[in-house]
Amino acid sequence: MSQAHGIHHITAVAGDPQKNLDFYAGSLGLRLVKKTVNFDDPSVYHLYYGDETGNPGTILTFFPWSHLQQGHPDRGQAIAISFSIPTGSVSFWTNHLEEQGVDYIEPFTRFGKEVIGIQDPDGLHLELIADPVADETDGxxxxxxxGEHAIRGIHGITLAEDDFRPTGELLTEQLGFSExxxxxxxxxxxxxxxxxxxxxxxxxxQLxxxxGKGTVHHVAFRAKDDEEQSGIRKELLNKGYHVTDVKDRQYFRSVYFHEPGGVLFEIATDEPGFATDETVDELGTTLKLPSxxxxxxxxxxxxxxxxxxVHG
Structure with missing residues (x-):
């Protein structure tokens, strides 16, 4: 059975691009690893944030469509994005958020891990999760x-569903997850x-x-390469999903489909990565366009x- 290997990236909808940049690269300290445009609507930026090199599993991207209505969490949406922080960094982050003027929910425990809840400038729900895995990775x-307190990567995504079972079956049978x-x-x-x-x-x-602004556009899952992506695509087609043809996104190749609850899912290849048109040191410094x-x-x-x- 072909399987994806966790989340590749998550893409959300923002409003003002400068506020988005100030928050994610400033207040949260993520690296802007690619500044490009929405290939289907080049009048809009596509901003990619992640770790130092933009590794799969660390990437959050945005389409800043300033003219869109304000969105709100709904059933059939991905409604919260979580980041992994070191287990000893909770106090640092609550103090830092206060200094930045970012409201937050006091740390609480879910599934055995400390969680800090926040919202970005457009109302997108975010969580910082104290994760032992983050302790093993340099920031x-x-x-x-x-670096000792920096966000290490995406922890995960929260989906709101009428019935968890069909989506859970997709995750466990086609996408390599276990309940x-x-x-x-x-x-x-x-x-x-x-x-x-x-x-x-x-x-x-019950949502x-x-x-609109402040909501998740899609969730992308990883495929090692084109061959693995093709295998996953065939399995999804055999299961009756309507899957797009492969689309070249310059830094990965993508296919898209809607999961049973309605969330737009993507299968994205790890290859070729973000250092194809910039060196690692130069990532995110200039506007990059496809040929x-x-x-x-x-x-x-x-x-x-x-x-x-502007760093926060």
């Missing part, structure tokens, strides 16, 4: 957060990865929201708002 020292534990209305799934390794499903979710958009660079750059990197 990025090039940003505003000391680990249940707590109240939540079911925890995990795969054997360092980061991007958990999916939580809220069962019988009535809408898409088919280069002839429109002047028009695209003129239409995009200027971004200023």
């Amino acid at each position: 990025w020292n090039g940003g505003p957060i000391p 680990i534990e249940r707590e109240h209305d939540r079911v925890l799934y995990r795969t054997e990865n360092k980061f991007g390794a958990t999916v939580e499903i809220i069962d019988n979710a 009535d929201g809408r898409p 088919w958009l280069e002839e429109r660079r002047d028009l695209i750059e003129a239409d995009l708002p200027k971004l200023v990197m």
Whole structure:
């Protein structure tokens, strides 16, 4: 059986791109590893944040569509994104969030781990989770957060579903996860990865929201290479899912489908990665365009708002 290897990246919808950059690269201290555009709508940035080199499992990306309505969590949505922080960094982060003027939910325990709840400037629900796996990995020292306390990567995603079972079956049978534990209305799934390794499903979710700014656009799961992606795609087609053809996203190749509850899922290849058109030291410093958009660079750059990197 072909299997994905945890979460590759998560993509969400933002409003103002400068506020988004200030929060994620400043207040949270993630590295901007790629500044490009939405290939299907080049009038909008596509901003990628992650660890020092943009490893799969650490990437959160945004489409800043300023004109969109404000979104709210809904059934059939991914409603919260969690990051892994070292187990000894909870006090650092609560103090840091206070200094940054970021409201937070006092640390609480879920599935045996300390959790700090916050929201980004557009209302997207985020969590910082004290994770023993983060203790085993060095943090990025090039940003505003000391490396010893820096976010290490994506911990996981929370899905809100009418019924957890069909989505749980997809996770366990096609995407390489195992059901680990249940707590109240939540079911925890995990795969054997360092980061991007958990999916939580809220069962019988009583939410009535809408898409827009501050909501998740899609969740991408990892495939090692094109061959593995093709194998997963064939299995999904055989199960009756409507899966797109392969799309070239420059830094990975993607196929898309909707999971049973309605969330847009993606299977993305680990290859080729983000250092194909910039060195590791230069990641995120200039606007990168795919070859088919280069002839429109002047028009695209003129239409995009200027971004200023300011550390928080």
